[in-house]
Amino acid sequence: MAEKDVIIIGAGISGLACAHFLRRQRPELSVLVVEKADQAGGVIRSHSEQGYLCEWGPHGFLDNKEESREILADLDLIHEVQRAPLAEFQRYLCRQGRLVALPQKPLELLTSKLLSPWAKVRLLGDLCRKPLAGHPTIGEWAAYRFGKGVLPLVDAAVTGTFSGDLDRLSMDAVMPGVRRLEVEHGSLLRGLKKKGRAKKEKSATFLPAMINFPQGLEKLVQTLAKGHEIKSGCEVHGLAPQGEQWQLATNGKPLLARHVICALPVNSALRLLAPFQPPVQQVPESFICNVSLGFVDNGAIPKGFGYLTPECEGRFVLGCMFTSRMFPGRAPQGRVLLEALVGGRRHPERLELSDEEMVSRVLADLKQLLPLPEAPEFVRVLRPPSGIPQLEKDHLDLLAWRSELEQENRGLALCGFGWDGIGINDMTRSARQAVAAIGKDRRPDQTPEVKPVYF
Numbered sequence: 353m354a355e356k357d358v359i360i361i362g363a364g365i366s367g368l369a370c371a372h373f374l375r376r377q378r379p380e381l382s383v384l385v386v387e388k389a390d391q392a393g394g395v396i397r398s399h400s401e402q403g404y405l406c407e408w409g410p411h412g413f414l415d416n417k418e419e420s421r422e423i424l425a426d427l428d429l430i431h432e433v434q435r436a437p438l439a440e441f442q443r444y445l446c447r448q449g450r451l452v453a454l455p456q457k458p459l460e461l462l463t464s465k466l467l468s469p470w471a472k473v474r475l476l477g478d479l480c481r482k483p484l485a486g487h488p489t490i491g492e493w494a495a496y497r498f499g500k501g502v503l504p505l506v507d508a509a510v511t512g513t514f515s516g517d518l519d520r521l522s523m524d525a526v527m528p529g530v531r532r533l534e535v536e537h538g539s540l541l542r543g544l545k546k547k548g549r550a551k552k553e554k555s556a557t558f559l560p561a562m563i564n565f566p567q568g569l570e571k572l573v574q575t576l577a578k579g580h581e582i583k584s585g586c587e588v589h590g591l592a593p594q595g596e597q598w599q600l601a602t603n604g605k606p607l608l609a610r611h612v613i614c615a616l617p618v619n620s621a622l623r624l625l626a627p628f629q630p631p632v633q634q635v636p637e638s639f640i641c642n643v644s645l646g647f648v649d650n651g652a653i654p655k656g657f658g659y660l661t662p663e664c665e666g667r668f669v670l671g672c673m674f675t676s677r678m679f680p681g682r683a684p685q686g687r688v689l690l691e692a693l694v695g696g697r698r699h700p701e702r703l704e705l706s707d708e709e710m711v712s713r714v715l716a717d718l719k720q721l722l723p724l725p726e727a728p729e730f731v732r733v734l735r736p737p738s739g740i741p742q743l744e745k746d747h748l749d750l751l752a753w754r755s756e757l758e759q760e761n762r763g764l765a766l767c768g769f770g771w772d773g774i775g776i777n778d779m780t781r782s783a784r785q786a787v788a789a790i791g792k793d794r795r796p797d798q799t800p801e802v803k804p805v806y807f
């Protein structure tokens with residue numbers, strides 16, 4: 353039985369980032385990545401058709417996270433990326449059936465039409481409210497600190513990231529950094545002010561950009577996969593310690609390694625690790641469908657990222673990206689590409705619709721908000737098979753269990769979709785942590801981040 357120093361299970365961005373960091377930090381180790389699919393990349397997959405370029409999964413990530421920036425620099429991809437800077441591209445929110453521009457900076461909320469005068473005054477309630485005890489949902493927490501008036505904005509933020517439900521997602525699991533500021537400073541606004549000052553002193557303030565590639569996001573995983581030993585078509589269905597090593601049962605021969613990094617989406621990991629008795633068997637997921645539409649460009653689509661819709665608007669579409677505005681070249685000359693998202697945690701039933709019905713309901717919805725030409729010249733309905741894990745009420749128990757598992761089983765580390773977050777930047781950060789845990793009794797402590805932009 354061939355033996356490796358490290359086996360990484362899963363060749364999505366998490367597993368590939370682990371392999372990348374390992375090669376740079378521990379080149380002496382032999383590393384094998386095992387992947388059940390025929391190709392690497394996991395959820396990240398681009399779709400090109402009739403001159404349009406769409407994405408099955410992620411549509412980009414912000415360029416403000418150290419680990420992802422390091423990967424781009426190491427792979428010499430920095431000069432190839434396409435950038436849509438937040439400062440230049442407007443985001444919109446659907447309110448009372450119209451698109452309203454979202455403030456680019458938090459203070460601009462005070463002059464925006466998105467909040468009523470009372471809701472603006474109520475924001476200051478944060479300064480005199482004690483930290484909220486217990487483990488609130490995001491909705492409960494936001495209403496307590498800032499008043500119910502902010503809920504449509506928070507709802508849209510949660511829709512744009514998790515396609516989730518603010519009345520179910522756990523505040524402590526999704527935004528531990530924000531919770532920490534609240535507890536340390538007795539108010540989020542005070543905490544942010546202090547943090548902002550400290551940041552200015554380090555002169556590190558800049559607004560990030562959303563990035564992707566002219567060839568689609570697949571370019572990132574394809575480049576990252578190069579030069580690593582990857583065994584594709586290899587599904588791991590069992591994992592057990594054997595002396596100082598780990599034995600992996602697969603659909604082929606068993607594999608042996610001193611260290612294993614399980615870089616799988618949380619539900620795949622829970623299935624594999626069932627013998628270690630996790631506190632839950634699976635976490636809820638939210639599935640979405642991407643309706644890609646190409647139109648003759650009549651100039652009606654503004655230069656922006658797109659818009660999001662809070663649930664209280666009662667619309668069919670969760671939000672729509674103005675893809676070719678953000679990343680030119682994704683539509684043929686004189687055409688524009690929009691990608692509308694449907695479904696999410698609150699409306700899985702909508703995904704049951706046929707493609708035809710789906711497209712007709714999406715078009716009816718979009719046309720009430722955007723003066724589009726009569727009919728699209730390109731239509732493709734993409735139904736990503738992977739769901740987005742939801743960090744809801746049991747998530748903290750799950751993280752505590754992972755911590756114990758890693759401490760009790762030297763040589764085992766877990767990262768991947770839905771453990772320490774859900775975005776690509778969360779994956780690269782968590783991959784670095786998992787790699788740092790190799791050969792140690794426990795993973796190094798990490799201060800929770802305060803992410804300034806959630807969508």
Ligand SMILES: Cc1cc2nc3c(=O)[nH]c(=O)nc-3n(C[C@H](O)[C@H](O)[C@H](O)COP(=O)(O)OP(=O)(O)OC[C@H]3O[C@@H](n4cnc5c(N)ncnc54)[C@H](O)[C@@H]3O)c2cc1C
Nearest residue numbers: 362364365366388394395409410411588768769774775776
């Ligand atoms: C529809 C959608 C839209 C998204 N949009 C964004 C976005 O705009 N921006 C953003 O930053 N993030 C976005 N995300 C999240 C982002 O895609 C994920 O953070 C990231 O791709 C997860 O990577 P991963 O490697 O952890 O998991 P995956 O990509 O799922 O990779 C896991 C790999 O493990 C393999 N595998 C599973 N089980 C086994 C097994 N037993 N043995 C061997 N191999 C196995 C799978 O085949 C897969 O290749 C989106 C996700 C989805 C689903």
